[in-house]
Amino acid sequence: xxxxxxxxxxxxxxxxxxxxxxxxxxxxxxxxxxxxxxxxxxxxxxxxxxxxxxxxxxxxxxxxxxxxxxxxxxxxxxxxxxxxxxxxxxxxxxxxxxxxxxxxxxxxxxxxxxxxxxxxxxxxxxxxxxxxxxxxxxxxxxxxxxxxxxxxxxxxxxxxxxxxxxxxxxxxxxxxxxxxxxxxxxxxxxxxxxxxxxxxxxxxxxxxxxxxxxxxxxxxxxxxxxxxxxxxxxxxxxxxxxxxxxxxxxxxxxxxxxxxxxxxxxxxxxxxxxxxxxxxxxxxxxxxxxxxxxxxxxxxxxxxxxxxxxxxxxxxxxxxxxxxxxxxxxxxxxxxxxxxxxxxxxxxxxxxxxxxxxxxxxxxxxxxxxxxxxxxxxxxxxxxxxxxxxxxxxxxxxxxxxxxxxxxxxxxxx
Numbered sequence: 001x002x003x004x005x006x007x008x009x010x011x012x013x014x015x016x017x018x019x020x021x022x023x024x025x026x027x028x029x030x031x032x033x034x035x036x037x038x039x040x041x042x043x044x045x046x047x048x049x050x051x052x053x054x055x056x057x058x059x060x061x062x063x064x065x066x067x068x069x070x071x072x073x074x075x076x077x078x079x080x081x082x083x084x085x086x087x088x089x090x091x092x093x094x095x096x097x098x099x100x101x102x103x104x105x106x107x108x109x110x111x112x113x114x115x116x117x118x119x120x121x122x123x124x125x126x127x128x129x130x131x132x133x134x135x136x137x138x139x140x141x142x143x144x145x146x147x148x149x150x151x152x153x154x155x156x157x158x159x160x161x162x163x164x165x166x167x168x169x170x171x172x173x174x175x176x177x178x179x180x181x182x183x184x185x186x187x188x189x190x191x192x193x194x195x196x197x198x199x200x201x202x203x204x205x206x207x208x209x210x211x212x213x214x215x216x217x218x219x220x221x222x223x224x225x226x227x228x229x230x231x232x233x234x235x236x237x238x239x240x241x242x243x244x245x246x247x248x249x250x251x252x253x254x255x256x257x258x259x260x261x262x263x264x265x266x267x268x269x270x271x272x273x274x275x276x277x278x279x280x281x282x283x284x285x286x287x288x289x290x291x292x293x294x295x296x297x298x299x300x301x302x303x304x305x306x307x308x309x310x311x312x313x314x315x316x317x318x319x320x321x322x323x324x325x326x327x328x329x330x331x332x333x334x335x336x337x338x339x340x341x342x343x344x345x346x347x348x349x350x351x352x353x354x355x356x357x358x359x360x361x362x363x364x365x366x367x368x369x370x371x372x373x374x375x376x377x378x379x380x381x382x383x384x385x386x387x388x389x390x391x392x393x394x395x396x397x398x399x400x401x402x403x404x405x406x407x408x409x410x411x412x413x414x
Contacts, residue, residue: 008311008314008317008318008321009066009067009069009070009073010066010067010073010077011321013061013064013066013067013077014057014061015324016057016060017054017057017058018050018053018054018352018353018354019049019050019209019251019352019353020049020050020053020251021049021207021251022046022048022049022207024048025046025048025105025207026044026046026104026105026107026125026204027204027205028200028201028202028204028205029188030125031044031105031107031123031125031200031204032107032188032189032191032197032200032201032204033123033167033169033188034121034123034165034169034171034181034186034188035107035109035123035188035189035197035200036109036110036111036119036120036121036177036189037189037190037197038111038217039109039110039111039196039197040110040111040112040196040214040215040216040217040220041108041109041110041112041196041212041213041214042107042108042109042110042196042197042199042200042211042212042213042214043107043108043110043210043211043212044105044106044107044108044200044203044204044208044210044211044212045105045106045107045209045210046104046105046207046208046209046210047103047104047105047106047126048104048105049209049251050209051099051100051103052100052101055084055088055100058080058081058084059081059085061077061081062074062077062078062081088100094135094139095132095135095136095139096129096131096132096135097128097132101127102126102127102128103124103125103126104125104126104127105124105125105126106122106123106124106125107122107123107200107204108120108121108122108123109121109122109123111217111220112216112217112219112220112223112224113219113223114219114222114223114226115223117158119173119174119176119177120160120173120174120177121171121172121173121174121177121178121181122171122172122173123169123170123171124169124170124171124172125168125169125170126170128164128168128169128170129164129168130151130164132164132170133151133152133153133162133163133164134151136153136162137153140153140155142154142155142156147163147179147182147183148166148182148183148184148186149165149166149182149184150163150164150165150166150182151163151164152164152178152179152182154175160172160173160174160175160178161173161174161175161178161179162178163178163179163181163182165181165182194215194243194244194259195215195244196213196214196215196244197213198244199213199214199215199244199245199246199257200213200246202246202257203246203248203257206248206250206255207250208248208249208250209249209250209251210248210249211246211247211248211249212246212247212248213244213245213246214242214244214245214246215242215243215244215245216239216242221239221240224239225239225240240261241260241261241262241265242258242259242260242261243259243260243261243342244257244258244259245257245258245259249353249357250349250353251352251353252349252350252351252352252353252356253331253347253348253349253350253353253355253356253357254347254348254353254356254357255345255346255347255348256273256345256346257343257344257345257346258273258343258344259341259342259343259344260342260343260344261342262342263339263342265342266337266339266342266343266344269344270335270337270344273335273344273346274335277333277335277346277348280329280331280348280356280357281329281330281331282329284326284327284328284329284331284355284356285326285328285329287322287325287326288322288323288326288328291318291319291322292319295312295315295318295319298311298312299312324354325354326354326355327350327351327354327355327356328355331348331349331350331355331356332348332349332350333346333347333348333349334346334347334349
């Protein structure tokens with residue numbers, strides 16, 4: 001098990017990990033080419049912003065001086081790298097797809113159905129060929145069928161179908177939906193204003209790393225309310241009121257949109273958003289202050305433990321980590337509330353995502369837990385030793401011998 005010092009070294013070695021801007025981000029038109037017209041939820045991921053760079057960083061992690069300084073940590077990293085690279089090799093050899101270089105983006109469309117599994121279709125863009133589908137067909141012993149210039153394999157039962165369109169998009173999902181999208185007559189569905197596809201198009205157009213858009217149909221709304229029960233609460237109120245909502249993560253921050261049905265609801269969501277921004281700012285500043293308190297407080301326990309002494313010796317490294325994963329709380333915020341359209345748009349922007357999203361709270365919280373633990377140990381009294389009895393134990397008397405069993409009477413002669 002890794003100790004606190006090894007965790008510090010690992011975090012220092014992770015400095016090369018993060019998000020980067022995609023020079024050729026997917027467009028909304030391309031991402032929504034195979035959308036569901038009545039999708040309740042749309043999820044979009046730009047894999048090119050984090051997969052290739054972080055994979056390369058992982059492969060080089062074992063060469064970091066911080067990692068090499070700890071034999072135990074170095075061994076753990078080597079095992080992790082071997083597992084990840086092994087899984088990549090298996091995927092590449094079996095189906096011909098390298099998940100670290102061949103996948104650029106994915107968009108998933110979900111339709112909620114009452115009392116049954118949702119219908120869905122995922123459109124994955126990257127470097128794919130018909131040979132990939134044919135390999136999957138051979139592995140699953142299922143035939144690959146050519147449809148409308150594409151190729152499709154159905155895995156049978158409740159399993160999703162897989163297909164490659166004529167323009168090289170990998171589809172996975174409900175067989176009926178996949179089949180429809182391979183037809184020559186397929187056209188991208190319209191994106192009505194306020195719907196999940198329109199919200200998804202807006203979010204994707206802003207080049208996010210991740211986005212989710214929600215606009216429930218009456219069927220999905222009824223199913224969701226049924227799950228929450230008859231009693232009114234915040235969840236049921238939001239489901240009833242909302243016309244559309246989206247949330248997105250960017251390399252430099254986060255943003256969200258809310259479309260309400262009435263002005264009171266819009267004002268309430270604006271107030272909630274302002275509160276969220278306040279918490280995000282506080283969560284950026286608090287880790288730095290808490291880290292300073294913990295580091296200063298540990299001085300009182302110098303010499304009491306090798307672990308504490310190692311942590312004190314690495315004060316500068318710890319503060320460097322905290323500053324790397326947090327900001328000063330002065331990120332920019334644009335909050336646009338439009339009563340005419342009942343729409344609220346919020347965008348929080350910094351130099352990087354870590355300056356907006358409070359990832360830096362994790363390490364100081366761990367440090368505070370360690371500090372509290374050490375303080376508790378210092379104030380605990382040593383356990384009281386129970387005195388051994390001084391009186392001699394009574395002599396053990398031998399058990400009385402059992403009386404001999406009576407002899408059996410001789411059997412009478414015949």
